[in-house]
Amino acid sequence: MDLPVVCDSDDDEMVSHELEQMRSILEEAILETRSMPLKNRPRLPRIPLSKRNQAVVRTLNPMLVTYLEASRDLCETDSVLFGAAVAACRIIGAKLPMAGRATKQSSAIPAWRKRIEDRIAKARTLIGRLISFRSAGYYAELTERIDDLKQKIAAWGKRIRRFTERSRRFNQNRLFQSDQRRLYKSLERPEVCGAGPGPDQSNTVAFWRGLWSEPVNHSEGPWTEVVASQCASVTPMDPVIITPDDVAEAVRRAPNWKSPGLDGLHHYRLKGFMVCHAVLARQFQEALNQKSLPSLFTTGITHLVPKDQVTTDDSTTDLPHK
Known part of the structure; x- marks a missing residue:
C-alpha cells in the first residue's frame, strides 16, 4: 500500500482517512510480529x-504511545518497535520479504554484465566462423566484417570496465555513509577471499x-x-540513573544502518520513534536494578572470518560478533 500522507492538506476528512489507514496498518503489523520468533522476522530494508519517508515516521511516532505504555519488558517494547518499522515499510511501499530472513541471494554477476558478455561470446563465435569462410574467396568483405566485430568487442569490454568501476565507486560511497571504518579497512588491505x-x-x-566457555x-x-586494601578506601560510585535523555543521546550517536542484532531493528528506527526513549529508559533501569537482561540482548550472531589463505585451520579465524 502506498499512501500519499497529506499532512499539510486543508481537507481534514482526507487527512483523517489517511491517518486511520496508517493506524490500521500499524495495528496489523504489531499483532503480526508480536508472537513471531526472532529468526522468522522479515529483514527490514534501508x-x-x-x-515523505520522514513524514511517515513522524506520523507513526505518536501512535505508538498506547502500545508502548502497555509494554511490560524490553522484549515487548522491541516487538512493538519492530512492528512499527514493518508498518512504515508497508506504507512507504518498500520491498519487504515476508518469508523470514532467508532472502533470495542475487547472482554474483550483474544482469547487465551478463548481457554484454553474451554479446561478446556470440561475436567471437561469429568471428571464428568468418575466419574459416574467408579462404573461400570473399576476403575483402569478410575482413571488413571481422574488423567491425573486433571493434564492437573492444567497445563492449571497455563498457564493462567502465560500469564495473562506476559500481565500485557507488558501493564505496554507500559504504562510506553507513560504515566508514569498514570502508577504510577495505582500502588499507584487501579482504581475504574464503574460496x-x-x-x-x-x-x-x-x-x-575451549577458549571461552571452559572455567x-x-x-x-x-x-x-595490596589492590584490595587500596580499594577499601575508595568511595563507591553513585547509583546509575538512566534517563530518557541518556537513551536519546546514545541513539543519536549510533550509526543509522549498522548491522542489527537478532531482533533485526536498525538504529534509524529508534531515532525516528522517539516516544520509545522514555519507555526504554525505564525498562533498562529496571533491568539494571534487577541485574538481569533478556537473552535478546545477550545473544549474538558469530561469523568466522579467515585471517589468511588457510581456511581450514580453526586458529586462523577471527570471531567478529553482530
Whole structure:
C-alpha cells in the first residue's frame, strides 16, 4: 500500500482517512510480529531519507504511545518497535520479504554484465566462423566484417570496465555513509577471499568453546591483597540513573544502518520513534536494578572470518560478533 500522507492538506476528512489507514496498518503489523520468533522476522530494508519517508515516521511516532505504555519488558517494547518499522515499510511501499530472513541471494554477476558478455561470446563465435569462410574467396568483405566485430568487442569490454568501476565507486560511497571504518579497512588491505574449504563445524565449536566457555582456575598472587586494601578506601560510585535523555543521546550517536542484532531493528528506527526513549529508559533501569537482561540482548550472531589463505585451520579465524 502506498499512501500519499497529506499532512499539510486543508481537507481534514482526507487527512483523517489517511491517518486511520496508517493506524490500521500499524495495528496489523504489531499483532503480526508480536508472537513471531526472532529468526522468522522479515529483514527490514534501508529506506531513503526523503521528506515523505520522514513524514511517515513522524506520523507513526505518536501512535505508538498506547502500545508502548502497555509494554511490560524490553522484549515487548522491541516487538512493538519492530512492528512499527514493518508498518512504515508497508506504507512507504518498500520491498519487504515476508518469508523470514532467508532472502533470495542475487547472482554474483550483474544482469547487465551478463548481457554484454553474451554479446561478446556470440561475436567471437561469429568471428571464428568468418575466419574459416574467408579462404573461400570473399576476403575483402569478410575482413571488413571481422574488423567491425573486433571493434564492437573492444567497445563492449571497455563498457564493462567502465560500469564495473562506476559500481565500485557507488558501493564505496554507500559504504562510506553507513560504515566508514569498514570502508577504510577495505582500502588499507584487501579482504581475504574464503574460496577454500571451510573448517569443520564441530572442530571449530570445540576449539573456541575451549577458549571461552571452559572455567579457568587462576592463582591469585600477593598483589591482589595490596589492590584490595587500596580499594577499601575508595568511595563507591553513585547509583546509575538512566534517563530518557541518556537513551536519546546514545541513539543519536549510533550509526543509522549498522548491522542489527537478532531482533533485526536498525538504529534509524529508534531515532525516528522517539516516544520509545522514555519507555526504554525505564525498562533498562529496571533491568539494571534487577541485574538481569533478556537473552535478546545477550545473544549474538558469530561469523568466522579467515585471517589468511588457510581456511581450514580453526586458529586462523577471527570471531567478529553482530
